[in-house]
Amino acid sequence: MDFYKDHYDVIVIGGALAGLSAALMLADKGKDVLVLERHNLPGGIATSFVRGGIEIEAALHEMMSIGDKDNRLKVGKFFDDMGVDIDWLKVPECYHAALPGLEVTLHPGLETFAHEVDAVVPGTYDKVLRLLNLCNTVFDSVNELSIHPMSKPMMLLKHEAFVKTAGYSTQEVLDTFDLPQKALDLLAPYWIYVGTGFRELPFTIYSVLMADYVGYGSFIPRKFSHEMSLKMAERAEAMGVQIEYRQHVDKILVRDGKAYGVRTARGDEIHADYVICSAYPNKVYTDMIEPADAVPAGAIKMVNGRRLSLTAFSVILILDKTAEELGIRDYSVFHGTTMDTDACYDELKGLGPYHYITCICHNLANPDATPEGTCSYSITTLPRPDGWKTVSADDYDRVKHDVAKQLIDTMSEYLGVDLLEHVLEIVIETPMTIAHYTGMWNGCIYGYAHTMEDHIIARLQTAEAEHFIDHLEFSGAHQISGDGMGPAVTNGRKAAKNVLDTMAKEAN
Amino acid sequence: MKVKGFLKDVGGASRVTKARLAAFENASAAPVRLDPIGAVAREWHPGKLDLVVTDVRPASRTTTTVRFERPDGGKLPPFYAGQFMVVDFPIGESLLSRPYSISSAPYQARLAEHAFVEITVRRSKGDGLICDYINDAVKVGDTFRGMIGCGQFYYEPLRDAKHVVALAGGVGITPFASMAREIANGTLDFDLTILYGSVSSDDITLRNELEQLHSDRLHIVHVLSGDEPDWPGERGFLTAELIKKYSAPDTTYFICGPQVMYQFLREELKKLDIPQRRVRFEVFGQAKDITAFEGFPQENRDKTFQLTVMRGLHKDVIPAMATESLVVALERAGIRIETGCRSGECGFCRTKVLAGNVYICPENDGRRAADRDFGYVHACAAYPQSDVTIKIPIE
Numbered sequence A: 001m002d003f004y005k006d007h008y009d010v011i012v013i014g015g016a017l018a019g020l021s022a023a024l025m026l027a028d029k030g031k032d033v034l035v036l037e038r039h040n041l042p043g044g045i046a047t048s049f050v051r052g053g054i055e056i057e058a059a060l061h062e063m064m065s066i067g068d069k070d071n072r073l074k075v076g077k078f079f080d081d082m083g084v085d086i087d088w089l090k091v092p093e094c095y096h097a098a099l100p101g102l103e104v105t106l107h108p109g110l111e112t113f114a115h116e117v118d119a120v121v122p123g124t125y126d127k128v129l130r131l132l133n134l135c136n137t138v139f140d141s142v143n144e145l146s147i148h149p150m151s152k153p154m155m156l157l158k159h160e161a162f163v164k165t166a167g168y169s170t171q172e173v174l175d176t177f178d179l180p181q182k183a184l185d186l187l188a189p190y191w192i193y194v195g196t197g198f199r200e201l202p203f204t205i206y207s208v209l210m211a212d213y214v215g216y217g218s219f220i221p222r223k224f225s226h227e228m229s230l231k232m233a234e235r236a237e238a239m240g241v242q243i244e245y246r247q248h249v250d251k252i253l254v255r256d257g258k259a260y261g262v263r264t265a266r267g268d269e270i271h272a273d274y275v276i277c278s279a280y281p282n283k284v285y286t287d288m289i290e291p292a293d294a295v296p297a298g299a300i301k302m303v304n305g306r307r308l309s310l311t312a313f314s315v316i317l318i319l320d321k322t323a324e325e326l327g328i329r330d331y332s333v334f335h336g337t338t339m340d341t342d343a344c345y346d347e348l349k350g351l352g353p354y355h356y357i358t359c360i361c362h363n364l365a366n367p368d369a370t371p372e373g374t375c376s377y378s379i380t381t382l383p384r385p386d387g388w389k390t391v392s393a394d395d396y397d398r399v400k401h402d403v404a405k406q407l408i409d410t411m412s413e414y415l416g417v418d419l420l421e422h423v424l425e426i427v428i429e430t431p432m433t434i435a436h437y438t439g440m441w442n443g444c445i446y447g448y449a450h451t452m453e454d455h456i457i458a459r460l461q462t463a464e465a466e467h468f469i470d471h472l473e474f475s476g477a478h479q480i481s482g483d484g485m486g487p488a489v490t491n492g493r494k495a496a497k498n499v500l501d502t503m504a505k506e507a508n
Numbered sequence B: 001m002k003v004k005g006f007l008k009d010v011g012g013a014s015r016v017t018k019a020r021l022a023a024f025e026n027a028s029a030a031p032v033r034l035d036p037i038g039a040v041a042r043e044w045h046p047g048k049l050d051l052v053v054t055d056v057r058p059a060s061r062t063t064t065t066v067r068f069e070r071p072d073g074g075k076l077p078p079f080y081a082g083q084f085m086v087v088d089f090p091i092g093e094s095l096l097s098r099p100y101s102i103s104s105a106p107y108q109a110r111l112a113e114h115a116f117v118e119i120t121v122r123r124s125k126g127d128g129l130i131c132d133y134i135n136d137a138v139k140v141g142d143t144f145r146g147m148i149g150c151g152q153f154y155y156e157p158l159r160d161a162k163h164v165v166a167l168a169g170g171v172g173i174t175p176f177a178s179m180a181r182e183i184a185n186g187t188l189d190f191d192l193t194i195l196y197g198s199v200s201s202d203d204i205t206l207r208n209e210l211e212q213l214h215s216d217r218l219h220i221v222h223v224l225s226g227d228e229p230d231w232p233g234e235r236g237f238l239t240a241e242l243i244k245k246y247s248a249p250d251t252t253y254f255i256c257g258p259q260v261m262y263q264f265l266r267e268e269l270k271k272l273d274i275p276q277r278r279v280r281f282e283v284f285g286q287a288k289d290i291t292a293f294e295g296f297p298q299e300n301r302d303k304t305f306q307l308t309v310m311r312g313l314h315k316d317v318i319p320a321m322a323t324e325s326l327v328v329a330l331e332r333a334g335i336r337i338e339t340g341c342r343s344g345e346c347g348f349c350r351t352k353v354l355a356g357n358v359y360i361c362p363e364n365d366g367r368r369a370a371d372r373d374f375g376y377v378h379a380c381a382a383y384p385q386s387d388v389t390i391k392i393p394i395e
Helices: A017-028 A074-082 A110-120 A125-147 A152-158 A160-165 A170-175 A181-186 A189-193 A203-216 A224-238 A281-288 A297-304 A341-347 A393-415 A431-438 A456-462 A485-507 B012-025 B036-044 B106-110 B129-136 B170-184 B207-211 B240-245 B259-271 B326-332 B369-373
Strands: A008-013 A033-037 A048-051 A054-057 A088-090 A095-099 A102-106 A219-221 A242-245 A249-255 A258-264 A269-277 A313-319 A332-335 A357-360 A375-381 A423-429 A472-474 B049-058 B063-069 B084-091 B094-101 B117-122 B143-150 B163-169 B191-198 B218-224 B251-256 B279-281 B304-311 B314-321 B350-355 B358-360 B376-378 B382-384 B388-391
Touching: A008 A017, A008 A258, A017 A033, A017 A074, A017 A224, A017 A485, A033 A224, A033 A269, A048 A224, A048 A423, A054 A224, A054 A313, A054 A375, A054 A423, A074 A224, A074 A485, A095 A181, A095 A189, A102 A110, A102 A181, A110 A125, A110 A181, A110 A203, A125 A160, A125 A203, A125 A456, A152 A160, A160 A203, A160 B012, A170 A203, A189 A203, A189 A332, A189 A341, A203 A456, A219 A224, A224 A242, A224 B369, A249 A269, A249 A281, A269 A485, A281 A297, A297 B012, A313 A393, A332 A393, A357 A393, A375 A393, A393 A423, A393 B036, A423 A431, A431 B036, A456 B012, A472 A485, B063 B129, B084 B117, B084 B129, B094 B117, B094 B129, B094 B170, B094 B326, B106 B117, B106 B170, B117 B129, B117 B170, B163 B170, B163 B259, B170 B191, B170 B207, B170 B218, B170 B251, B207 B218, B240 B259, B251 B259, B304 B326, B314 B326, B326 B382
Parallel strands: A008 A033, A008 A269, A033 A242, A095 A332, A269 A472, B163 B191, B163 B251, B191 B218, B251 B279, B304 B388
Antiparallel strands: A048 A054, A088 A219, A095 A102, A249 A258, A258 A269, A313 A375, A313 A423, A332 A357, A357 A375, B049 B063, B049 B143, B063 B117, B084 B094, B084 B143, B304 B314, B350 B376, B350 B388, B358 B382
16 A cells, blocks of 8 residues: 655654654755554653552653753754644752752752862862863763764864863762862762763763753753654644654665665555664664674674673652652752762662662652652662563563662662652563553664773774765664763764764765 | 864864774674564564464353463463453454453463453343354454454553552453463462452352452452342442452452443442542443434434545545444445554544545544644544545555
């Protein structure tokens, strides 16, 4: 039957944030785009579901790179430019750090944040602010250079801090500030949002993380991340993009080193000039390219040479008391027994107990998130896939419940309330849940680990050489900007830009 | 490494790039296809499977149990006791899907040989095409497609009390039969008392099979509503008084039965002042008579509208009655749509309404807020009230 056109300019595999961003940008430039999404709704993990009549956020903690309405950052501006009108709610704080001997709530604004750290660790204001300003300078450079590449001498002239910190890990740069341990502990909790311990994490990434979140705060859509995903999809369709749900792409068709279409699980062969793919390169290069010998050895070496970053495990509770009644005071709490991020990262290799935990209470940024008299409380750890790879289908339910119980017990003890006595609904999301709904390789939502061997600057510099199949672009957490819902948008735009650039080049 | 002098270093970018190239140079060129996490996800949720009927037997005077296995007898997906499966029935030109609670136990789906699942279905009193089909026409050797392990009606140890009172009516015993078998097998850990309402003692579904499972952890109390002078057990309906008699101080109540029983039990449970978190209703099922619900436009009750169906760029136009759900109209016309619970909850049949009006069954509106804003419906709970255009996935 005539479900599809004979030909599209671009086929986008995956209708999550990256794929939809790519589709929006291409449609905005008048391109004819088909999006194929395996699930029956857009967004990937940027979604929600309904349990017992209550809508529940699936994944989003805090959206970065949005900014206030009059001071938009790049992702917020992109949505505005594309006509994707999202009802953003500002998250009130950066986070509450619940660490041994430290109970501190820190708020956005570089100076505010530095003052609040200084209030706990007196005498650190100047150093902390200098660090945050350095982060901010590097952040500005990253944003500018990602749009306007320039020569090395020019870069050194205009982006000195960026250039001079490029070769160093977060730990190495933090050490030069000679801050007391307590202050360092308060500057570390966000590490989990980029997913590598400070010994390995490029300072460039730490800079972007801190400058964006601390400098500008974070946001959530009022009607959960499904509002964002759906509004992107609706806008894309209004701009002429064809989106088809429940279409699983099995193969990417390649001829003479160039992608020319896809084949779906139901057997449709669909042709296009370009393919943008959200599946992991690991999956694509080992299983999806047809013919398989169109994959050069370099592509396999590349995926084998990279380390998968984090997956996720969340217990989401709908509780039969309000946040206030339960003593939950902050939207976002980072709870840990140490702020040694390398030790935390190491622990994530296993199957628990997990000690570095992120808790979100939506009602504290969105009072109407759940029915009156109730609240939602999600408890999240972001494990590495290693431990979860050893779990069999028969062990899965036991492991899942053991880990969920440990997380709930840890937070019950912290709050001084037995959360298990208040559970209206419970949803346990695991790496397998993610793999089930999104097909992401080994359930990994964070792409490849940000390390000194897989540095964002190196990713930028080698991008062209790592482009193994013509007219095939990738979008998603496995691309240059890495993990997170904000970076997903940036990754999608980058893929679309590559397509547009190639189109322009080949037209000449 | 302690670095004091980084501010003089301009070679960082080159250094990290060299490190990257070296890491790739040293990596293996052998493809690694291992995705064990994805493999576990697929083992639990493989989607629709080919299933063959290996046994058909009466479960009472008016009910039949059907056993399904894989064609090779291999393991079936794990599921939770209480969940349902969706079975596709090719009938004439139509392909109809129906959800049925699984009456066998999860451990039986994981047996090394001849792993199986069973459903137990009551012959209808004239309103259930498929129920009659199962009771009359299904035979050993028939093959179907089925999806195992759907729905939220199962015991969750991190939420539910250690003592469960199941309130079952008629063929609503099936999810509890699954739980009872799993408890008897030692692989589900709670005490279960089933208060089981039937009309007459000679038509109690799965009676013999369940009574063999009686133990310290598992009690089955038959409650007869019909007039039987010699019946030694409980009589009447599942009243608050009766429920209280069999409850422990901390009890979770699971309820599954016909829609009239839900209305009755909601009132009875109110009398007992039970916390909301201790009461779990199985989904309502497709409304028997949509015109009985508040707000249904009565003036349309006899009308048939035009339903325009977009699948990709392909367009079909089919008739659709105001009193039947979009799903029923699609299935009758032989247009495939994925369905799960058929109760508006699971969202498998999420559909975009591009034009026209639909009535949403108020008992069965499990939509996301943003979906409501943009005209998405769950097609099993949406009834056309004008000519309507929808877009559904290509199956």
